[in-house]
Amino acid sequence: MRNSFFLLLSISLTLGACSEEKKEEYVDCERLNLDVAYNHLYETDRTVPYNGVCKVFYPNGNVKQVREIVDGKNHGKFELYNEGGVLVEEGTFYENLHHGVFKYYNDEGELIEQVEYALGRPKQ
Template sequence: MRINIDDSNLEYAGIDAGGGNMWNYNGTPFTGIIEEFYDNGNLVGEREFKDGYTDGIQTIYYGNGQIKEEYFLRYNRNYNTYKYWNENGVLLMHIVFDDHGNEINRILG
């Protein structure tokens, strides 16, 4: 399920014990992607949640529509990869994490 952060059925449920955001949809923990948009219609970001908790891919965009950051979170820890681009689409950083959030490789552009 993909919903807009302004959806009236979406409710911010607070912060979990690890500092992550929690969301409910129609009174139950939300599973899916929450989208947020700039006034110009471009995406601010897309964040994935499971059972109300931040879990999965998190993508943030510049106002011009170019991707800024893409990373994966679970239990408020990075896993898989973290990538950071400049406003022109040039990849500046790529970090690889193991399943426990430990950095195993870092490439700077």
């Protein structure tokens, strides 16, 4: 009887853990504030730079933009979508500067241009 109880308990805990959805955490980019003196984005306390992902949405609910922010600066992955949800630009930022390859797509999602940047300047 005792073994049955522990078996049922472990099954229910396992099923409960499997059914939990991992919620993606982000903040609406429009909620972030720019502090010129500190030169960073913050959410509520201007002395604490924001760290995490922020998103902007179109009125229809589709994602318009996704940015990674580290120490209050655009740093990491950047994606821009059109209103229909098609990726139109992607790249990486390094402390607010374009860095690495940025890809630009037309409204059908076809690659139309690639530009490689080094700390904000296009490589030639």
